[in-house]
Amino acid sequence: MALAGTHPRTFRAVLEYDGTDFHGWQVQAGRRTVQGVLEEALASILSARVPVIAAGRTDAGVHALGQLVSFRAATGIPPERLAAALNSRLPPDAAILSLEEAPADFHATRDARSKVYRYLVLEGRTPRPLLRRTTWRVPVRLDLRRMREAARCLVGRHDFASFRTNPGPEGEGRGTVRRVLRVDLRRRGGLLALEVEGEGFLYNMVRAIAGTLVEVGRGRWEPGRVAEILAARDRRAAGPTAPARGLVLVSVAFGPPRTAGRRRSPGGRKLDPRPPARPRMVRKAGRRRPGPPGEAMP
Template identity: 40%
Template sequence: MDIIKMIIEYDGTHFYGWQRQTKSRSIQGVIERVLSKILKKDIEIDGAGRTDAGVHAYGQVATFGCDLPMPLESLKRAMNNFLPSDVRIVDLDFADADFHARYSAIGKTYVYKIKNSKERDVFLANYSYHYPYDLDDDLIRRAMEKLIGKHDFSSFMASGSSAQNPVRTIHAIDLKRSGNMLEFTFTGDGFLYKMVRLLAAYLLEVGQSRIPLDKTEELLENPTRAYTSKVAPAAGLYLKEVYYN
């Protein structure tokens, strides 16, 4: 049996998240239906992560097993013909027999986009977080530096998480500003439930001087949700890339 690795991009606006659901539209469900139609058998896929409703992806990864009756390029073309306009297969490739989209991953990069202006933009409403307050980018960068490394990120884990271990390593955080558009990039060995959205909201609060900079170290040493109750909206979040050995 062939193991097929897919790289997928999608606009999450009109989906109830990645995970298949009985009555609601999901990315996993849409792709499985298309694959099952093309290959004329029931196909289930495994994703690298379960993005929430409204979250987007440039590089989600998923795998499935099948004795493939056609060339990969033909399958890719057929899938993109049948998939809705808000999902696209970027690449298909054969993977090793023991490869798993989720369990073989060693890291991920997420991007979070913010429209930092007084006036909202209706065309960006589903693709960024409108944040109308003045920000001190230098304060944000100083807080970012304190978050890099291996820490207990319980302060940045939403309730409902199934994670047994809250320790994660953030390898890099970047902030770019182009006019009134801000873009955070977070790269780490893994992220807890809603961790990136909690980090983005926290950094914006620091940049607005609503939370003192020195709270960052305190939150890592003595976890509490007292300063991290805000979760940035799903619309600004993008899964950029998943890493493997």
């Protein structure tokens, strides 16, 4: 509960959720959202409304293994007890993985330096019921070599207008230029995983990249066409927007903002989105240069 006379403290947390039954992250009147259920759980503990900020506003149906959030609350409850209390009140499709006190000025959106998204494609004609909520099933085996060749041109700082579905719900005042740090593709059994790490993303950008690379993998387009699509700056040139269910926000790296007029050494702290006992399925990202956060939903 909130304590009279207690000074507000800033908290930083990592949140995991199955996005299937949520209408995205952001609070919407009359709709079930991740932000909504988290703020309701906090209010029930602290007897006060506590706004929660996220590093990225995931869209309806998109999942998260490591969504970074922050909030300020006047409470004397230790972080570990607050995390336990939240998990006892959150629905089964959302959970706090870690929670700690942060510097007073920490802001999950502004302090995010990069994000890692993973898109999962299930190859083949055989349905996999246990994977239906987290994968896009494509009925053929994709050509991984061609997809990797096509993806090389996406790494770096580019205008990704061809991979944006509209300006997004709230527009994008920073234009359409973003910096992608890496694009990895790998196969494990019948699952093909696309991972994209970037300093910021446009609305539906990762899903548009996934849809475009699948066209290449199916043999419908040559790998070189992706560079042409990038140069076109026209959404109509790219492939389809892949379904939301295959996309997951894996992790968020954060750190202090860039100092004007002075170069900073690369890097940003990343909270591990999974308990230590679990084996990591994704290798840690390499060192990176800090950059502006992306506020759109990939």
